[in-house]
Amino acid sequence: MLDLRALTYLVTLARRANYARAADDLGISQPALTRAIQSLERQLGMRLFDRDRSGVNPTPQGRVFIDRAAVLVANADDLERQTQLTADGREGVVRFGMAPMPARALLSATLSRRLAEAQAMINDVVVRNVEALWPLLTAGEIEFFVSAEGQVPDASSVRAEPLGHFPTGLIVRRGHPLLDGAHQGETFPVLLSSRMGGVLLDMLPASASRSPHCIEDFETLSALTASSDAIWVNSSFAAARECEAGVLQELPFPEADAPRRMRIMMYSLERRTLSPAARSLKQELRRQIAILAKRAGKQSG
Known part of the structure; x- marks a missing residue:
């Protein structure tokens, strides 16, 4: 099986056309890079590069292989980037609900910030009363919803987390x-x-x-x-x-x-782990409530 790291070495060497410069880009020694390329050539049973005074040049069969390897390396890099974005809550889809009152106070400011910071994240939001949000939560159609405390049925399966007070x-x-x-x-x-x-x-x-x-x-x-x-x-x-x-x-x-x-709560199912995006939204909702409270305090003062 081909080693992705060795393919990365191969593509970097083809791009730099110089062992010393490629090794420097990769953060390894030149002998280590040479050994890795030689090992890959033995595994494939063909010579990938010719080396002369002009530098390092791919052989005809090496060029074909390098072009395909470059696609694999690029796809792997993209997968890693997307995985990291998803893990950071900056890519993917998050589906959630809000009751009308907290939605009126919080939703616009919260999503405005999220759209700026996580442009690849799709927000799928429903604004309904709690009696409509509850079945959506239990059916798994939304990950969480936000409402005032005391409006959901007593259920051991629900996780209730306070966001702040209105x-x-x-x-x-x-x-x-x-x-x-x-x-x-x-x-x-x-x-x-x-x-x-x-x-x-x-x-x-x-x-x-x-x-x-x-x-x-x-x-x-x-x-x-x-x-x-x-x-x-x-x-x-x-x-x-x-x-x-x-x-x-x-x-x-x-x-x-x-x-x-009234205490504003975030309700989710206890048995389900919150996604990174949901956790990010929870923190942003708390931040927006704190901003409203601070603004109200200044006005009353």
């Missing part, structure tokens, strides 16, 4: 009656992105409707909140763009209530 609040339009106490017995509609958000309904003021509307599309939720007196049960992280623009703002918490936080 603040939980009530988002309204600028000039909303609740901001200045100008409402006179009005009842305000309530918007949720998921029925799972119903666990936060105890945060609502007495004037809020107890029959919330559930709308999965965040662009619609944002537009409705900005154009009506609806109260959006959400995180300011997922409405950061609108809040920074002054279109929406968060209702202040009553003095008796401390601000609330």
Whole structure:
């Protein structure tokens, strides 16, 4: 069987046409290179190079063999490079899911960075509520998904890893009656992105409707909140763009209530090893949450 290292020596010598220069490129001694070429010639039963005052030149049969060997060496180099990229999480395909709220806050910034750093990695992302993401995970159609804690079934097969915390609040339009106490017995509609958000309904003021509307599309939720007196049960992280623009703002918490936080989790199957790409995404998601928290801290300060 042909030795790939010997073929690399052969191709390098043919390219450099000089034993000393080829040995230097390969990081070996000239006698070691000479012995390797001689051993390969004996194995093949033919002379590969002629050596004279003009240098080292392939024989006719050597040229045919060298051309084919060069293809093998190039393919091996490419395989090694691709394997390394895959091992580093920079090449391949990663399939994952996100619930709408963390997707609105994190997905664009996370993928923007990943597209710049890992251009050969294909990201296949679904944004759905947890009740739709869970069967995709258990069926192996996605490697992991990201959502707020407390929304997945209790299962020993699931791996739950914390990514960070989001603040939980009530988002309204600028000039909303609740901001200045100008409402006179009005009842305000309530918007949720998921029925799972119903666990936060105890945060609502007495004037809020107890029959919330559930709308999965965040662009619609944002537009409705900005154009009506609806109260959006959400995180300011997922409405950061609108809040920074002054279109929406968060209702202040009553003095008796401390601000609330929800833990954002990455869920995967315990029995399956996370790919390098998934591990890279986990770290980037944590980084993006930290950036949002730092930005929110500066604004509140």
